[in-house]
Amino acid sequence: MNPTLNSNESVPSQKKKIIVLGSGPNRIGQGIEFDYCCVHGLLAIKECGFESIMVNCNPETVSTDFDMADKLYFEPVNWEHLWEIIELEKPEGVIVQLGGQTALKLAKRLHAKGVRIIGTSFEDMDIAEDRGRFSDLLKELEIPYPEYGTATDADEAITVANRVGYPVLVRPSYVIGGQRMRIVINDEDVEKAVISLLKHLPGNKILIDHFLDRCQEAEVDAIFDGETFHIMGVMEHIEPAGIHSGDSNAVLPAFNLTPLVIETMKYYSEKIARALKIKGLINIQFAIKNDKVYVIEANPRASRTTPFIAKAYQIPYLNIATKVMLGEAKLADFTLEKKLEGYAIKEPVFSFEKFPGVNKELGPEMKSTGEAIRFIKDLRDPYFRTLYKERSMNLSK
Template sequence: MSNTLSSNESNPSGKKKIIVLGSGPNRIGQGIEFDYCCVHGLLAIKEAGYEAIMVNCNPETVSTDFDIADKLYFEPVYWEHLWEIIELEKPEGVIVQLGGQTALKLAKRLHEKGIRIIGTSYDNMDIAEDRGRFSDLLKELNIPYPQYGTAYTADEAIEVANQVGYPVLVRPSYVLGGQRMRIVINDEEVEKAVISLLKHIPNNKILIDHFLDRCQEAEIDGIFDGTDFHVMGVMEHIEPAGIHSGDSNAVLPAFNLTPMEVTTMEFYAEKIARALDIRGLINIQFAVKDGNVYVIEANPRASRTTPFIAKAYGIPYLNIATKVMLDVAKLKDFTMKKQLKGYAIKEPVFSFDKFPGVNKELGPEMKSTGEAIRFIKDLRDPYFRTLYKERSMHLSK
């Protein structure tokens, strides 16, 4: 046991404080895009009159610069460290929506300790995170979704897969970047996928979804303040279904979906945000096949595309969303005029040259290490045409 320290470098102020949780070290599925979210969140907190406290341990991020937050705790984003900080600072609450999945996973511990979570409540976030609970909600709302079932063993998974119909997507709950997700086509592959999954993530609940092959994927990022819902952006993926959203080239706004399909997506997104009583940000993933719109999943937090949309449209969405979470402003208080002329394409960035032994084939498990933004005037742009041609060739196989 280490000796108890007799001194403390941190002297709490008498101001009202808000703690923002960062995303920790950069990793596949979660990186610099969430640092953008945290920085703009911290600035919004200060504008709202609170002391902004940042908890993160990544020296490569702007959020850990000494002049961004009022106070920085350069500590691992783990419960043991966070709890000591909370006991000392006694904040008004903690924001978990801005730091990706790492921050969101601490919501349960905060809730159990009675610490106020700024924005969406823990239980409503858990409904979105728990694949089974979320599918049950979609059923109640009469929103289409791929047939699914849950299992805890390989035998149960095989039984469920036969019920929902092959091909199926086998995935664990509460994971980052599509970790251990697999698309499988028969009982043998299900068994192999489940055994591998449980070996790496023991006791995890396994979700088996019917995989909608050859469908179009799209997503919506939005903000809900309890009264009004604002669609930040509708993004359409160029790559076909089966490739993780983080590895897809995505176009803003949608380029090939019909007006009815886009309107349906927006209608479902608002319906879900209201049912979950979201306060702040939500990201919803869709699959569109034969004119039908299906909801795949919802993320009750900032997504990796939130900064992309904010930059493309020139709107400070993270500042707005944070003030909505703090309940110091409503969406009607802001003028949000989208300034994009043409289209913006989210390009995934891969680092395969740094990891020559890694399988370069893309699938439901994310492999990109970042993203870039490319602006085009119209769909005749050579870069876009090349990407779309590659998609067509893939679908024709």
């Protein structure tokens, strides 16, 4: 037998270790922004005296630079590779909040094996990820949400769609970037959407939401340490409802929402964070129609916009959130003074020139591959005025 086949060049140290899961290779629906989150998480882990271990397989990221983590495993972010690493390194825990949906999807396996998940527990993250259970929680908290129902096949989905009322959003649970989500307006389209969904994601629970047409969309990113709740930012989308948040232009702070709507969003966000026992980061997305605030979904992790907010306000939010997850600090330990003159606009970055045959029409399934940031002094800025004019034209159609 060749001895090199059984060799292992990784020698575990005796230090306490924390593993950070990355977001895997660059692909549509999984933003590169999560690399920023992982990098600042690694730095915070080191500052807290732990050995930092990065697991990711993307050579185009800073988190996989040879000198960023104390130890890098350049491996696919899947269970088979992760479990071998855990068995060897025996870490204090694993952070899944910084690597987007790819990392979050491994939480169930980690929980089943008794591996400590740093920050919010799997049970509480699962409530937010399961669309049906999350809607039940919102009902219990008396927070408005679009009417919904669940289905397992096309016939059941059509029945639910007629009950909640067209148009409806057909979507699966536990997916990246709105994969296979569709807005449909009749029974025939529901049937087509469900058959396509089950063909590509067999056994997935189907959620049918009433789609709130012609409404404003906004989102909140926040940190909760179990005691103090802090709103990192309130962003208002420029595009009309129905465009995936990753593909939208978002303005920080909100520019056209009433003070009552903003305070309601903050109030609902804190209620949800406390109910889910969040420890670390949470992103909550809202729809506003006729001044009534509806909660669309909550993501119990860093969102694509967390780095955007941190850069706009010049606050190291990912460093702070990681220390909160580790239990090494409370929000009260930090100065959270926001520095922003005017507004910051999150601009989606698309790569359609690399995929000439792809449909460029935007919808609930994410198509962008990244984002940029633009600062404007006021709302008279020509760039903003052009974007807002396009929004008004879309809403009038």
